[in-house]
């Protein structure tokens with residue numbers, strides 16, 4: 353709770369004003385997973401058909417369809433697989449299995465804010481006979497301090513979409529050496545953005561976000577809870593409109609009627625994603641059959 357407060361207090365200056373009402377951007381992906389009950393909700397999300405058959409299946413299929421090329425391009429003879437926020441590590445497991453099939457030597461290092469995900473990921477990856485260790489903490493902070501003895505394959509994947517795109521790509525760019533490879537992915541905007549927005553209207557999402565706002569003094573009594581697409585940033589925004597002031601002095605500047613965006617998910621067009629990534633990295637893009645998921649593997653420019 354204390355940590356969530358500290359993180360979000362630092363974001364209080366991040367707001368937009370329109371017609372006297374403000375939208376505060378209190379979205380930091382760490383705060384969605386810090387508490388145990390939130391992590392449980394994330395695991396439950398995997399049982400939700402819209403998620404399981406949506407983003408998860410699209411990326412799993414893309415990886416399976418391009419497994420040899422992704423591993424061929426991304427892994428050297430000896431690679432440190434750096435998993436930034438592994439969650440259940442099911443996609444990482446696919447890639448590492450293929451690397452072993454290609455007789456590459458791999459060791460695994462995961463960084464996650466939530467220890468439960470680290471435990472799940474380490475169990476999955478060590479079951480392949482790969483040495484695996486975990487670091488509990490914020491990967492944005494930890495990655496800059498890492499000093500490794502072999503080239504890294506850095507998996508950020510679609511978690512990229514929960515950050516300001518330039519900011520997370522700059523962090524990666526600064527932390528990678530020329531021999532490292534990065535894996536990024538995104539669910540791009542399709543002609544029917546509304547159907548993508550719909551995927552974010554699940555109870556589990558609300559269950560992940562409500563504890564965040566409770567931690568900063570909003571008691572769950574909101575005027576409105578919703579999901580919208582912001583065409584200026586190409587983000588799907590999960591927001592709540594507050595009815596009452598926060599019980600915490602530090603958050604009193606948020607007034608009744610103001611909106612708080614708690615979660616974002618970046619949905620660029622194919623071209624926006626290609627241009628953005630190509631600004632920092634050089635490499636190959638992969639798309640799945642339906643062209644509704646796109647990945648990138650490459651090196652820093």
Ligand SMILES: C[S@@+](CC[C@H](N)C(=O)[O-])C[C@H]1O[C@@H](n2cnc3c(N)ncnc32)[C@H](O)[C@@H]1O
Nearest residue numbers: 381382385437438439464465469489490491509
């Ligand atoms: C959406 S899940 C993605 C899981 C997996 N990488 C995948 O692509 O399916 C996000 C994961 O990143 C972790 N996470 C999010 N922000 C983080 C941060 N800033 N530092 C460390 N872990 C973070 C969460 O705890 C969770 O395990």
